Amino acid sequence: MSAWATWLIWIEGSALGNAxxxxxxxxxxxxxxxxxxxxxxxxGSVLILDLRLLGxxxxxxxxxxxxxxxxxxxxxxxxxxxxxxxLLSVNGGEYIGNPFLPIKFAAIALALLNAxxxxxxxxxxxxxxxxxxxxxxxxxxxxxxxxxxxIAICAGRMIGYW
Amino acid sequence: xxRSLAILAAALSVFTVTAIAHHGWNGNEGEQLELTGVVExxxxxxxxxxxxxxxxxxxxxDITLAPPARTERAGLKEATLPVGARVTISGHRNSxxxxxxxxxxxxxxxxxxxxxxxxxx
Numbered sequence: 064m065s066a067w068a069t070w071l072i073w074i075e076g077s078a079l080g081n082a083x084x085x086x087x088x089x090x091x092x093x094x095x096x097x098x099x100x101x102x103x104x105x106x107g108s109v110l111i112l113d114l115r116l117l118g119x120x121x122x123x124x125x126x127x128x129x130x131x132x133x134x135x136x137x138x139x140x141x142x143x144x145x146x147x148x149x150l151l152s153v154n155g156g157e158y159i160g161n162p163f164l165p166i167k168f169a170a171i172a173l174a175l176l177n178a179x180x181x182x183x184x185x186x187x188x189x190x191x192x193x194x195x196x197x198x199x200x201x202x203x204x205x206x207x208x209x210x211x212x213x214i215a216i217c218a219g220r221m222i223g224y225w
Numbered sequence: 226x227x228r229s230l231a232i233l234a235a236a237l238s239v240f241t242v243t244a245i246a247h248h249g250w251n252g253n254e255g256e257q258l259e260l261t262g263v264v265e266x267x268x269x270x271x272x273x274x275x276x277x278x279x280x281x282x283x284x285x286x287d288i289t290l291a292p293p294a295r296t297e298r299a300g301l302k303e304a305t306l307p308v309g310a311r312v313t314i315s316g317h318r319n320s321x322x323x324x325x326x327x328x329x330x331x332x333x334x335x336x337x338x339x340x341x342x343x344x345x346x
Contacts, residue, residue: 084271088293091272154272223273224252 067165071155080152091153098146102219104139106212108132116181116205118198125201126190161225167218174211177204253317253328260286260327261313264306270297275341279312287326288314291341299341306334 064072074080083090112132115123151158158164181187181204186197262281268290269276275296277288290296306312316329330342 084269088270088297091293095273157272 068159071151071159073155074148074152075155077152079149080155083149083153091150094146094149098143098150101139101141101143101146102216105136105143106216108135108139109208109212112136113205113209116201116208118202121192124190125187125192129187129190158222161222163218163222163225167215167222170211170215170218174208174215177207177211180204181208250317250328252320254320255317257315258318258327259313259315261311262286264308264310264312267306267308268296268301268303270303275301277306279314284325287324288316288332289326289328290332296341299339299343300337301332301339301341305339306332310334 083094109132112128114120115125115128181201184197184200184204186193186201187204192198192201260279260281262279264277265280265285266278270293273292275290275293277290279286279288290301291299311334313333314327314329315331315333316327319326319328330340330345332339332341
């Protein structure tokens with residue numbers, strides 16, 4: 064069995080999964096709701112930053128936008144990740160063979176890697192758009208971010224239809 | 226402004242299509258399937274849908290019921306059907322012939338009907 068399948072079975076058998084399965088008929092729905100609020104917070108906030116990186120509303124400084132978006136996106140991501148692990152723990156084994164879950168995780172990993180690379184750009188560190196080359200780098204980072212998060216959401220939504 | 230609205234409308238229509246897919250039964254056969262068997266694993270009111278397993282001959286079938294709260298409202302609780310009980314289920318089989326799964330609308334046990342999707346035929 065693949066490490067992936069082993070992990071899905073392990074998380075279904077965990078104490079967390081057992082606790083949630085016995086937490087009442089609304090438990091799954093409520094955790095799903097929390098997951099969606101986390102996703103909405105992440106995507107809503109990175110959408111604003113990414114559009115700015117792509118060149119929209121340059122009159123608003125990167126510093127201002129980043130100071131609002133970064134903490135919101137980070138908080139939303141933690142909420143979505145924790146609730147997501149809870150959802151998987153309820154019936155992890157059922158997702159073995161479902162292609163959308165690994166696509167979603169890969170997209171999230173790429174989005175996080177992209178954010179890390181973006182944060183190391185000198186233009187980002189200076190919180191200033193700079194010259195044309197720097198603007199292009201920022202725009203690529205913003206475009207990649209939008210693409211990765213959008214794929215993550217699409218694949219995530221499709222998990223239930225497989 | 227008009228263009229933004231058009232983009233918003235296009236984006237919303239994508240999600241509407243998704244919502245229809247979610248509430249449809251597209252992944253299942255159109256014809257009604259009725260099975261009579263014995264409860265292999267009792268009703269579980271956990272997860273996105275309540276589930277149970279029944280054995281028909283040598284084959285164990287995955288019975289997918291309504292969401293947990295709805296299944297419970299229909300009277301089907303975790304202790305309602307004991308293991309080994311003889312039940313009849315009616316629903317729609319998964320369209321993948323390799324999967325023995327029925328998205329189930331009705332369960333009958335001991336002369337009592339548990340209709341988890343009463344608004345479906």
